[in-house]
Amino acid sequence: MVNITINGKLVQAYEGEMLLAAIRRENIDIPALCHHEAVEPYGACRLCMVEITKNEWDGWKNHVTSCLYPVEEGLIVNTHTPTVIELRKTILDLFLASSPHSTVIKKLAAEYGITRTSYEEVPDSTDCILCGLCTRICDKMGFSAISAVGRGHGKEIAPPLKEPPPDCVGCLSCAYICPTHYIQFTDNGKERTIWGKKFKLLRCEKTGLPTITEEFAAYLIKHREIPEDYFKINDLSHRRELALKMGQITQWGREA
Amino acid sequence: MRISTPKQLKELQKKFQDRDNKLAKKIIVCHGPGCLASGAEKIYQEFKKILSEKKITGITLEALKKTGCHGLCEKAPLVAIEPDKILYTHVKERHVVDIIEKTIKKNEIIPELLYVDPQTKEKIVRYPDIKFYSHQTRIALRNLGHINAADIDDYIRVGGYQGMVKAVTKMTPEAIIEEISKSGLRGRGGGGFPTGRKWATCRKVEDDTHYVICNGDEGDPGAFMDRAIMEGDPHSVLEGMIIAAFAVGARDGYIYVREEYPLAVINLQIAIEQAREYGLLGEQIMGTYFSFDIQINRGAGAFVCGESSALMKSVAGEVGEPRAKYIRSVVKGLYDKPTVLNNVETYANVPLIIEKGADWFTGIGVKKNSGTKAFSLVGKVRNTGLIEVPMGTTLREIIYDIGGGLIDGRPFKAVQTGGPSGGCLPDTMLDSPVDFDSLTKAGSMMGSGGMIVMDDRTCMVDVAKYFLSFLVSESCGKCNPCREGLYQLYKLAIKISEGRGEEGDLEKMEKLSDMIILGSLCGLGKSGPNPFLSTVRYFREEYLAHIRDKKCPAGVCRELIRFEINDKCDGCTACLMACAYNAITGSKKQPHVINQELCTHCGACVTVCTRNAIDVF
Structure with missing residues (x-):
């Protein structure tokens, strides 16, 4: 364990963990839009920045993204100094100019007292804040079907050549992790569409309910050592079967 | 053939020197970027044709040589005659026969x-007598213009690989690092981090x-120092890398070159193959247990890939985005x-x-900033080109002595150093020395070494706007303050230049700049607001003229200027022909008039007018 001070309170943190985890454990609310436990920290939204110093630094202070800064013995952290709040306000103000219609951004900005951006609204704005969560989760799942395209102010998230992505299996991880709900998909129980690619859904042989996409099932069977007939029925039917088996076992036990 | 002892290398050097001394005269055709663009290759071929067709006594094809950049790109293409040190400028194909005859x-x-000296109008025969060359001290550019880049023998002739052989056979890695630390060599890419300390940290991990990597991703507009070295003297880079690899214990090295430098890629590849043939790269170098090899990685020309962590990602085949460097790259x-x-x-x-010792190096330059620095001197200066001066040389010496002053003798307004994220310094700073610390203190930075001179017809708001637009499109787009913050800063600069600026805009921009500096992830973002901050620091009045008076004093910002024809007009109709919008009317030998409603303020008429008859308001 390492000892750190957060907002004047001495707390213990686990070796190797990032500052953000220790701060959140203390129930201190600092926003972080590009952070998610499922993927490696990235440091793109800059909202989780905090002020750090140490007694031996002779008053020298640094501002770091807490999602990426590993805890160190003797670290003194301040999460709500005037400079930090000023910075968060500026960033939210900028986000509000680039994604003016996003409810998530609007709500967060309002918490910091900003209801209208003081900058020029970006033309053709979208709700995408380029946090990179979708591409990171896609990489982590092993597909790498989408990626950041271009650079500078014109950067966007897109499949290769902006065509339906050949490597996408329709698992929807990107849509679920998206903090601003920008990534859209349709699912009518038979067919699913995401990134312009159509997927056929498998159906449970017992209940007739849709399960996952054919491509996703094929991928899991091939790469995750899952039995071939596993996806013929859905999770509910799997549980029912299991319950039935458990019941039989207990029944036999009683008979014996 | 493998070179495996220092003696063998000395013998080779002697052999190549003797071979060279036999040549009574050498014709050197500069093949730097500037000369190639103005037809150096054709001149070379013409020389080759004549020398191989006609039998001329005392001179053979061996005497003809193509070299890297001479530096005086303004006068390209250049041909030098050695050993007389004669320099011919603006040489055309038709001059080749004359030169030989x-x-x-x-x-x-x-x-x-x-x-021709711009001040004295005197014709100068020998290039060491030209002020452009006499005020320079060449270390990094030592061999440019003297050796054939595609020939390792020529590099060995001028003393190449002696430092590396000394390091590998006679020194310990610790001694090498000690020597580099003592020399005070600081990173020439712009950061100015002490090289010795970097190597020492890496060795200790x-x-x-x-790994050892060479950053050849020079992306600043108007900078070409690294390009010139890679094209004209690739072996010096390899030699430095081999010494670094030996010092930190690396087995593999990478050179990251941008694809836009095709000749640099070719020459480096040739150099690597030649060094391998001589056993200077590869297994068991100089008969020791030290093995090292180098690969070339070609970058796609993203400015951000010059940033160390983005460059490493790009080398590894990932998207070139910087990462937070709380754990430094010398460690990870x-x-x-x-x-x-x-x-x-x-x-x-x-x-x-390594060859001459740290004391020799610290003797050049100033305290804490030893050695020299190469610059590409461009803009409104008479002698544009590639230069290298000792640290601590003043801007005035560089611009007026080496650069020969401003074109047409116009007044100096500012000099931009450090590339897009550097800053603009006004005439009051002309006497400040050029070194890492002084430039940073003045609000600019050393950067990789671009130096753009601007005259009184340059608008500083326009300059800031240009560099901001560059940074907005070259930001990697990963973190919010750089991507969105610089974009908004750029939009505000446009607003001011178009005359829509309001009171308080400058303060808003300054506040935003502070936040971008504080919040950005990498060095690019942290230095991104510099074009604005340095111009507003020294030229605040000019910004205010745009905002309050809706005037552009330099006559650049289109929305704020007006052209009018004065009584000097003799009706030559040149402007009338040049105007693409039919905004100028008038008959021959009669004064012309500009229709203000049709005029788009493009300035084409001013460019063609030889009578100074068009005023800009």
Whole structure:
């Protein structure tokens, strides 16, 4: 364990963990839009920045993204100094100019007292804040079907050549992790569409309910050592079967 | 043939020197970027044709040589005659016969091809007498213009690989690092981090693999120092890298070159193959247990890939985005292994420091800023080109002595140093020395070494706007303050230049700049607001003129200017022809008039007018 001070309170943190985890454990609310436990920290939204110093630094202070800064013995952290709040306000103000219609951004900005951006609204704005969560989760799942395209102010998230992505299996991880709900998909129980690619859904042989996409099932069977007939029925039917088996076992036990 | 002892290398050097001394005269055709663009290759071929067709006594094809950049790009293409040190400028194909007939055969000078001093109007025969060259000290550029880049023998002839052989056979890695630390060599890529300290940290990290990388991703507009070194003297970079690899214990090295430098890629590849043939790269170098090899990685020309962590990602085949460097790349760099990354120019300095010693190096330059720095001097200066001066040289010396002053003798307004994220310095700073610390203190930075001179017809708001637009499109787009913050800063600069600026805009921009500096992830973002901050620091009045008076004093910002024809007009109709919008009317030999409603303020008329008859308001 390492000892750190957060907002004047001495707390213990686990070796190797990032500052953000220790701060959140203390129930201190600092926003972080590009952070998610499922993927490696990235440091793109800059909202989780905090002020750090140490007694031996002779008053020298640094501002770091807490999602990426590993805890160190003797670290003194301040999460709500005037400079930090000023910075968060500026960033939210900028986000509000680039994604003016996003409810998530609007709500967060309002918490910091900003209801209208003081900058020029970006033309053709979208709700995408380029946090990179979708591409990171896609990489982590092993597909790498989408990626950041271009650079500078014109950067966007897109499949290769902006065509339906050949490597996408329709698992929807990107849509679920998206903090601003920008990534859209349709699912009518038979067919699913995401990134312009159509997927056929498998159906449970017992209940007739849709399960996952054919491509996703094929991928899991091939790469995750899952039995071939596993996806013929859905999770509910799997549980029912299991319950039935458990019941039989207990029944036999009683008979014996 | 493998070179495996220092003696063998000395013998080779002697052999190549003797071979060279036998040549009575050498014709050197500069093949730097500037000269190639103005037809150096054709001149070379013409020389080759004539020399191989005609039998001229005392001169053979061996005497003809193509070299890297001479530096005086303004006067390209350049041809030098050695050993007389004669320099011919603006040489055309038709001059080739003359040069052979007169200068080579009869030792006659061709006056019309000589350099003319802009101040004294005197014709100068020998290039060491030209102020452009006499005020320079060349270390990193030492061999440019003297050796054939595609020939390792020529590099060995001028003393190449002596430093590396000394390092590998006679010194310990610790001694090398000690020597580099003592020399005070600082990173020439712009950061100015002490090279010795970087190597020492990397060596101390315990790991089975260390990497050495050379950053050749020079992306600043108007900068070409690294390009010139890689194209004209690739072996000096390799030699520096081999010494670095030996010092930190690396087995593999990478050179990251941008694809836009095709000749640099070719020459580096040739150099690597030649060094391998001589056993200077590869297994068991100089018969020791030290093995090292180098690969070339070609970058796609993203400005951000010059940033160390983005560069390493790009080398590894990932998207070139910087990462937070709370754990430094000397500890965890390429493939998460300890990595030394230095700039081309830094590596080019290393062999000489090892060969001549740290004391020699600290004798050049000023305290804490030893050695020299190469610059590409461009803009409104008479002698544009590639230069190298000792640290601590003043801006005035560089611009007026080496650069020969401003074109047409116009007043100096500002000099931009440090590339897009550097800053603009006004005439009051002309006497400040050029070194890492002084430039940073003045609000600019050393950067990789671009130097753009601007005259009184340059609008500083326009300059800030241009560099901001560059940074907005070259930001990697990863973090919010850089991507969105610089974009908004750029939009505000446009607003001011179009005359829509309001009171308080400057303060808003300054506040936003502070936040971008504080919040950005990498050095690009942290220095991104510099074009604005340095111009507003020294030229605030000019900004205010745009905002309050809706005027552009330099007559650049289109929305704020107006052209009018004065009574000097003699009706030559040149402007009438040049105007694409039919905004100028008038008959021959009668004063012309500009229709203000049709005029788009493009300035084409001003450019063609030879009578100074068009005023800009």
